Amino acid sequence: MTEQSPAGNFHPEDAPGYESILQCMRCGFCLAVCPTYALTNRERSSPRGRAALARAVAEGKLEFTPAVRDEAFLCLDCKACSTACPSGVRVGTIMAFCRSQAQVFHPPSLPAGMLRDFILKRMLPSPALLETSMLPARLYQRLGLQWAVRRLGINRFLPGALAKMEGILPTLAPPLRPEIPEMIPALGKKRGRVGFFLGCAMSLVFPEVSRQTARILSRQGFDVVTPREVKCCGAPHLAEGDRETARHLARINIDLFLSLDVDFIVTDCAGCGCALKEYEELLEGLDDHERVGRFRAKVRDISEFLAETGIRTGELRPVPMSVTYHEPCHLVHGQGLSGPPRQVIRAIPGVELREMKESSWCCGMAGSFAFKELEMSRRILDRKLANVRDTDADVLVTANPGCHLQLAWGIRELGMRQPVLHIVELLGKAIPQ
Numbered sequence: 335m336t337e338q339s340p341a342g343n344f345h346p347e348d349a350p351g352y353e354s355i356l357q358c359m360r361c362g363f364c365l366a367v368c369p370t371y372a373l374t375n376r377e378r379s380s381p382r383g384r385a386a387l388a389r390a391v392a393e394g395k396l397e398f399t400p401a402v403r404d405e406a407f408l409c410l411d412c413k414a415c416s417t418a419c420p421s422g423v424r425v426g427t428i429m430a431f432c433r434s435q436a437q438v439f440h441p442p443s444l445p446a447g448m449l450r451d452f453i454l455k456r457m458l459p460s461p462a463l464l465e466t467s468m469l470p471a472r473l474y475q476r477l478g479l480q481w482a483v484r485r486l487g488i489n490r491f492l493p494g495a496l497a498k499m500e501g502i503l504p505t506l507a508p509p510l511r512p513e514i515p516e517m518i519p520a521l522g523k524k525r526g527r528v529g530f531f532l533g534c535a536m537s538l539v540f541p542e543v544s545r546q547t548a549r550i551l552s553r554q555g556f557d558v559v560t561p562r563e564v565k566c567c568g569a570p571h572l573a574e575g576d577r578e579t580a581r582h583l584a585r586i587n588i589d590l591f592l593s594l595d596v597d598f599i600v601t602d603c604a605g606c607g608c609a610l611k612e613y614e615e616l617l618e619g620l621d622d623h624e625r626v627g628r629f630r631a632k633v634r635d636i637s638e639f640l641a642e643t644g645i646r647t648g649e650l651r652p653v654p655m656s657v658t659y660h661e662p663c664h665l666v667h668g669q670g671l672s673g674p675p676r677q678v679i680r681a682i683p684g685v686e687l688r689e690m691k692e693s694s695w696c697c698g699m700a701g702s703f704a705f706k707e708l709e710m711s712r713r714i715l716d717r718k719l720a721n722v723r724d725t726d727a728d729v730l731v732t733a734n735p736g737c738h739l740q741l742a743w744g745i746r747e748l749g750m751r752q753p754v755l756h757i758v759e760l761l762g763k764a765i766p767q
């Protein structure tokens with residue numbers, strides 16, 4: 335995506351690669367898998383249409399208009415079109431470049447820009463600041479205000495995005511990053527040493543899930559090193575068009591994890607895993623390729639890691655339940671991992687995996703999309719939950735914090751019965767404390 339090519343009407347810095355755009359042969363195989371095309375039936379909101387828009391800008395036939403910007407931000411970057419495309423066109427990635435371009439051609443207003451810069455350049459790169467920013471939300475819950483707001487139906491009077499934020503917020507525990515031991519030794523026969531990449535959302539919103547991940551890795555025979563200096567993976571920056579900060583964070587994380595002398599770098603967040611695996615592309619032509627490649631070669635999603643190294647099944651106890659599995663876009667399309675999560679689920683005695691229809695269809699979260707495009711996000715989610723309901727499974731399993739939040743919210747809203755579990759929570763049930 336970083337090949338030298340004419341930028342046309344794109345700004346030359348961080349322009350989508352022309353050669354990548356040209357690979358689109360307009361076959362339309364991607365149309366059936368694109369959630370925004372399914373909802374709008376509009377060519378320009380399809381992968382093929384977006385590739386055509388980018389091509390027109392790259393060839394100087396179209397200015398980078400507000401319509402191009404809007405399509406870039408409407409794209410979920412779910413990457414489903416990449417899986418479907420016979421030419422290997424990655425429209426989600428092309429649109430991510432276009433989001434960077436949008437900052438040049440259509441910068442936000444001064445207050446919006448200041449807020450954006452504060453979040454992307456100050457708050458997200460600072461785990462301590464990020465943790466502090468969650469204190470009001472925890473206080474809101476601790477003081478019983480959330481209970482009162484929901485009980486009295488006050489949230490129905492909140493503006494749409496705020497109401498969704500309030501509704502999606504799970505009960506927050508203290509963040510895991512400051513608490514988790516930096517080294518958890520392997521139990522039983524030692525099989526290796528892993529660096530645990532603890533993502534921001536996992537630490538802040540799902541600390542118990544990541545505690546399970548570290549416990550499972552240790553029980554599986556791996557020393558678990560979790561560095562407190564870890565930074566955000568940069569995924570939110572790529573999504574919002576701030577590639578400069580994403581590169582800065584990538585360099586810090588690469589230096590940090592290469593200094594740990596670990597065999598693997600494991601994450602339990604599909605979004606983080608996808609971003610870490612894309613560092614090579616992000617830093618291509620800028621940084622020491624060998625170093626970045628060495629980092630990339632160690633990165634594994636937790637289910638990929640467990641499937642690859644083999645789960646010690648001897649101590650697993652039965653978990654008698656039926657589950658259905660929602661595939662996070664950043665796992666199935668972003669990392670090509672469809673089999674390993676199922677291998678992990680099937681390794682648990684007593685678990686019956688009931689496949690849902692369209693398991694790899696997006697849940698409608700897609701970062702800020704869920705709050706900016708409330709109606710579309712809801713319709714994408716409804717389609718997903720109808721498929722969940724059809725399985726009549728006891729539990730819905732997934733592997734990404736964004737999906738987890740969105741699915742759990744939708745299930746509560748619809749009064750469905752399934753709890754949502756991360757795949758390591760399911761596996762954790764099979765491993766005695």
Ligand code: SF4
Nearest residue numbers: 358359361362364419
């Ligand atoms: S993006 Fe790929 S699948 Fe879609 S029209 Fe172009 S070549 Fe075909």
Ligand code: SF4
Nearest residue numbers: 368410412413415426
């Ligand atoms: S990344 Fe997803 S939303 Fe974007 S064009 Fe491709 S299929 Fe459509």
